[in-house]
Amino acid sequence: MMSPKQTQTAAEISEIPSTIKHQLEMGIETYWAVGNELRDIDVQGYITCARGSSDHAATFFKYLFETHTGLPVASIGPSVATLYKANLKLDGFAAIAFSQSGSSPDILALLDAAGRGGAKTFSVLNVTDSPLGKIAETILPIHAGPEMAVAATKSFVGMLIASLGMLAGYLKDRSIISTLQLLPDLAQEVINSEKELPMGQISKASSLYCIGRGLNYALACEIALKFKELCHLHAEAYSAAEVLHGPATIAHEKFVTLFIESSGIESASMEAARQNMKSRGATVITLESIPKLTNPSNSHCRIELISPIVQIISFYVFVEKLARRFGFNPDLPTGLEKVTKTF
């Protein structure tokens, strides 16, 4: 329940640990079974359909599946169906829509066109009794409960978990499932924690970069959008490699960069980009990854796969506070609605 002082956004963030617990109980076998199916039908590649935060969840799916299965993942813009009315040729592909509400007309149109083009259609969805729920052949419900705040938080986390569950099934890797079981406690821990990003440094930025790599690039996209939506702060996401191809030029003494730290294989390239930014005089802030679990009984944990989830929750707690400090109401982003209809 929302206390008089608490925003709807904060209330939904605080529900995340229990939402994850509920999602794992209710959903994990479905995700596992869909992953099994994707492997058994021998798909040749994936199409994703999404917008906004859900599209960043699709980017997480892309890195996850390209690196673990070797199959390509193409994000197709809704306009290919709505505006250009292309006759998609997608035999052998799985088309996966990511949506909280299942009500965006352009995502519906694209998934429908993908199905008519021969793709098997799936939807990672919160509101399952929605138009998108009706047209997808297979639904992966994320069980996040009602999400009223304009800024998606619970549903974004739920989409990452659904993707990890599908990957587990695809690889028949139970260690991913057992790693996911750590999430409710880790999420609660990070919500209770007093640790936060240096608010003062960020509040002085006229604009900033959010930099991640691999799975954390998807996080950087989501973080940049939340800075915009809730704090009216112009933040742009880059991968740690791409940022060195030109975009680095605007980094100077008053420029702020937020690095989404990885504890895994990406850390060396993240460090190279961080040093490059520092050498230009930019202020570098780090959203820490969760440390590797050292208990030997957990040595099979795929902690690098769930670290991004803990990190984004930590960021949500922070950005909601930052918005209020800036004098904005996180529940009322200027001129936005929960379902954007652009078609």
Add this chain to the structure above:
Amino acid sequence: MMSPKQTQTAAEISEIPSTIKHQLEMGIETYWAVGNELRDIDVQGYITCARGSSDHAATFFKYLFETHTGLPVASIGPSVATLYKANLKLDGFAAIAFSQSGSSPDILALLDAAGRGGAKTFSVLNVTDSPLGKIAETILPIHAGPEMAVAATKSFVGMLIASLGMLAGYLKDRSIISTLQLLPDLAQEVINSEKELPMGQISKASSLYCIGRGLNYALACEIALKFKELCHLHAEAYSAAEVLHGPATIAHEKFVTLFIESSGIESASMEAARQNMKSRGATVITLESIPKLTNPSNSHCRIELISPIVQIISFYVFVEKLARRFGFNPDLPTGLEKVTKTF
């Protein structure tokens, strides 16, 4: 030749009309033949490999081929090969690398991995005698001549033309080729023109959005990067639909948005986004599309396909001047090199 006052960047922009003429003479039959081949071998989809401006050319290819052929185009991040060493499974795919220099180690690694994964490999390339030229099965040379300036201009234009030539061959549509033949004159006209974007309004922006849709979204990406590289101005690209899903919140009275106008099917959605931005108080600037040719003998011209090329040349002329007005040397973007090695 560079006059004492002229920058290398300006010199290369001024070469574009003759470069296009040369490219069409030398290259168009190759592009046509590759397009034929792509149709004949019945590819199921495309992979693109690129970074920086070349990646924006790959985005142009993506919209062009998805809307006209119905096949998906997946941009795979180089890290999938370099960092994660994924065993790509790309039987039936065509993998196309876009590169000026052909020397970026990460693009080489990705195209090599794509080939080992079963994809047919292609490279749209300026320096054909390069490492990338050696590993691609088929080269599409863009014949742009030496490009010394750090900011790619000639080579970006050349990549768009090569993609249009491939599409013409794929569709066996000679009207696209005859439309391309209009480009050298149109390019010269736009370079000679005194018309330019309102410099004063842009120079007052603390940061800005560049907004396009379809093919012009690729242009918006390229324009945003050039604002950064040459003018140290934080510009971010959005599609006209996506910008309404959250990013619009930061548009206010001092915010500037540059709309990359379309004369085609995209114009209504561009207008809706423009009105949204105006209603928030933002300053709206428009990079005009070239008007439809009205001469009845040209009625089969696919002018909407070449308008983006004329528009980007017009922008290059402008941004080089803007950089100098800001006191930057366009030939020396801070801390950048022509070939960025991130692997």
